Amino acid sequence: MRVMALALGGCLTAKPAYGLTEDTGGHITYILGAMRALAAREDVTAAEIVTRLIDDPSLGREYAAPMENVGPKLTITRTDSGNRAYLTKDALAADRPNFTSALLAHLRSRDVLPDLIHAHFADAAEVARAVREEFGIPFIYTAHSLAKDKAAACVQGTDALGLRIALERDAMMAADCIIGSSRDECERQIQDYGPIGPGKVQRIRPGIDQAPASSADIAKARTLIAPFLRQPEKPVILAIARPVRKKNLTALVKAYAQNPVLSAKANLVILPGLRQSIEAGEAEQVAVMRELADLIDRHDLHGRVAYPRQHTQDDVRGLYGLARQLRGVFVNPALIEPFGLTILEAAVHGLPVVATCHGGPVDILSEIEHGLLVDPYDTKKIGFAIERLLSNDALWQALSSNAEAQITQMDWQAYAAAFMDLSRKIVSGNPAAPESVTPTQLLVCDIDNTLTGCREAAARFVRYLAARPDMAFGVATGRSLVEAQRILREWNLPEPAVFITSVGSEIYWQTPGGLHYDSAFNDRISGGWDADVIAGCLADYEFLRPQLPIEQRRFKRSFTCGSQGAELASTLLREAGLPCKTIFSHDKLLDVLPQRAGKADAVRHVARALGIPLGAVIVAGDSGNDLEMLESHKAAIVVANAEPAVLALDHKPHVYVARARYADGVIEGLDALARSAGKCAEMRASAMEQAA
Template structure:
């Protein structure tokens, strides 16, 4: 029998350039092949890795080729450049004419197969990149083999990063690399992490060479398909490695531990030889909880198309993500929320959610994509409680602050009494946001009272909110634990679930049974993210309860059964005490310790529960066996967990437990558990495997389960081992990564930029509906048009369209701002940025002989010259400018209009300039358009709406997160896109929807 083949046999065939890419990109692919259809670069052969003389000759030839290319380049960069040294590293520092941020830097590591690309090519690349990004760029001219093999180049990159950290905060540094530079950028962050250096704000990997073993699928599938890199680079890989193992993570960072890497942007193409490198690196980052964006361009080979529209889109895709740091507000009203140490149990509401909020905030703040985290709570004064609660602000950690809002009621209020103060607190909270120079990107509300406040802020400011219930009233009803105000609480929780942009819960059970029990349509709004639990450091000594167990027990050396919970009925502590008191065999094996809150602060209901526990402890024969310490602190808890790990067990007997943080704390200490089967503990015990579940209403089963662990050393060891090895599955860093990714998805766009002609105009009903939306929406709105200022205002008036907050006119070469007196003024600062590299007279003189029909003089401007013509005329203009060595942007739109702009002009650049004035980036913006002169803003903004009547000039825009191609035409299409983004109601039913014939 013939064995089945293990590979696919392809018949010879020709593979054309696809029609799905721009004509310029098609032409670029065709330039990479010879007359026989073979990639030109396939004729180039590399020396063996140990042929030093051969490599030196190749490098000299490549350097000469680079020099000729630079000399012939028509688009000379304008950024200033100086060369510095960082230890052994040579670094070219390029500064654009008008940096968008003086306090930020991009560290670039150039490409070149880890062998080429240094010297003047690196210096020129630094200037080009600085112009493109609008940021200061430090380009590392790292040492290269054969003279300087691994790790010389990596050492140079790390030395540069260390030097940058001395001048810039880590959160204002982005590191990036193309091809070989992507290898060094990723390896540099692995080294930085190992040395304890803070991570940068972001990482950009453009077709990164992260696997020098070449083990990925595309090294076979795309071999010969990638016109730029048609064959293996194994010889240069080995030359660079210099004898080091190619699978060493610092040589091939694909194999490294990328946990806690900064948010990462990755780019590749379907014909890229390094496609597998990029896709596998993306999966590795995502699996480690790192926010990562992967952009794959149709038919793009390694290095791009050499100037096609797709290259402009690719180059600007990471720009809109840089520097867009998140501001988070956690909102929690109940309990005594303060910086650690927290006196848990000091009030009935000072419990686990306080620890959750503090740990969540502090770990989110450690991330480089987070600018600040604020925890907002009530301000109150109570002589029984810490005076810090009357303090308006309290610093918790770097980038984490507690802000306390005062109302007319300065008392401490229990959860049930907060409702009376909620309206005043809500108004004060909204006033606080109104005063903020920069408003939060997201509000994370804890419990339904905080969600009600967050909903008010969402309505007023458009800020999305996330809801974490922690505990739900519907569970009390299911457990038949009726209490005053339960109906109102359940109604408030239902409103919070209905109104939240997203709901974060800790277990699948909580998502399905608890939140799902409210009968609210949830869609995909519920996200399960398990919290982490900090390991409690044990501080042994005579001052901890663990060392004073002799004060309670006749046999203090016995293992302990430990329980920690508030003394309330739902925690079911009395059932545990009865199970122990009714089981003499268990009494002989272990003592029982119950930490039931701080007794001195107990409420009336809690005092009743404590009395029940004490009555059980006072039964005949129970003295010297049960400890009910009246107070405890964090050191006591840590020491008791450590004591329980020595043959004991932790028990959570709650009738229902929403999550069960103490079970994960026990796991971190290596303590086996016996836990209720109702609620979150079922998920936790299944995940960690460190104990058993019980029916909390079966006291005999509780005792038997404890006895089976305490009395069986082998079983105890197995559970303890599972606890220690799997507790890290509950990790606050992983929680922070998941929630920040969620916040980023929710962060509402903050600025709408619309084209006019055929975008807002073209349909009277749509224009009318857009005007109604604008009148009710707080979203800032600007016009971005090819028209001049007067013409733009006239067309808005004719169509009864609303006035914008600003005008971008003349295809993005003029920014018009309100002058404060009802008039408008041109933004001189923006105009100055367009002067760089623009020689208008020379451009006009060069184009005059072409005979292309000029548009009326009124359409021209200092940074714009306009013509009538077709695509062929636009091509002739580009060719003439290139031949003359003149820098300009040529934009063809509407099938007949050609605009020649200053090289740094365009709608996207103008939107970025206006957004920066409001503390925003392009990531915060929505662009809406229909034609070729809208392409740059549609590619660059975080969200883009391509209306249904858009022309073929926008067909080349690649699908990406945030790009919406809507069905409706004109302004109705804009509204459809806004509705999809949650910024408008569903498009009015009477607006026309195009129907195919």
């Protein structure tokens, strides 16, 4: 496959100077990392990055080169729109028609065209849409940073943001697929733009450069900041961000100045992009730099704050390593952070973080567990969080260890594999092959720790299922649809015929035209359900804490609590006469669902829709939110690694408790049930012979 990445903004080269302009930031890292990984794959014949040609000696001559070879099978093509000046994001709009015309003309002259375009930002998506109209080439859209959240944070003029919001909405509607990096982006930010068909938004976690800082990098970083600091041996509070309002760097300086413990115990090091002077650069950059300098001066922070004018990527890596060596902290105080690449970079170096609670860092910290979330609008809380990490050695070490252990999962090769899996379906126009055999059985499995947990076992399950075309396969999970698809893709598990998601409150069917939401099940469970009444009934109880807004669904309200809290919540709802049920799992998660929802009822609904008798349904699971499903169906498999409450079902005659763990346990259970069914068939046949 030939893949083209399209990005109009920023200064893009094989060795970029991050912060050179206000839009030369994280998306450049993303594009280069993704395309390098794609180019390294055997199933990719060519990877090409297309961007604007910029002829501005103050930025660098490399941006005026029409072609740049990055590596085997990977090139950067710079299209000349007729305006060779560097243009800011807002100024790009006027140049876009000319850029589009130039790119179309260039493609017409080619003998071989790309099979797929990956458009980065909405302006590139508009160009990709024009390419698709002429050449039929499908495109994927990645937003990176959405204007609606910026508007909510009031970080830019509303007129410009209004135009961007409209352009982003058009891009989402037009794209063949949308790829996001975080749950927040996929399930909140993008969904805020209006209804988007199920399955169109996919989450693929970006990779990260896993190379740690060398001793030479760290020594160079020390030299970079030494002129600013009186006591350079103190722990470092490190921040790396472009000097724009949304990055909220001034709040970090205020937090440092207002907290006497911090200003006495640690140095503050900020890399606010690249600059020739405080007065050089775009208007927003100059304004932010002036304010930073004024805050440092006003609070007499000279000798304790470093903010060098220039730096290289080696310097950046060295500063992460130095901050780790000095047992410091990395801080991302952005008003809204669409993803949070720097938080991953800190994790590579085992550096604990304090990060904004708005956007992608929520997901990253829940998965890597190497830091604390804070309200970016509260400078006192920012300071207290940093102080907590610097003052608690045990906590600092635990978070550092988590970072080193978990960051390896953020891998560009894994990203490329997932991207190609999606791309093949988009290019073929066949997202799901129709069943060639009418199924006579239905297998519905939980995902986490039932199918996942052991990659070798998961691969054996894939082969097992491929040999059973008579068995329809579905999943029933507590996860959202986006997350269920991501986990199955990351584990190379088969795409199911049906997704039962959000603890059995939503059903999605796989069809040749894509995923279809089951509105009949929606109608079936909606009677008497009022999520606001449920939330109100359980409000103001200290033992119940609502889970994040992203976990709240139309037919699910989710909390965290202990087992006694779950029992009390169930009692409160019952005494209030509310038609609902509670599901408690993993010793801390409480879900409240409509009375007729849940995995058990959802599986029955699916079986009826497929015309499969309930006696031919097999379910498999491991956790508390599988209990009802396992107890209610006539053939159930419990894997050996299940929670104690689930293993306690071993006395029930219809439940098979496997000796094997994870997907091997599912295979073992299926074989045991098949043997049992065979023996029953033999006994029936023998009885019929004797009767004859």
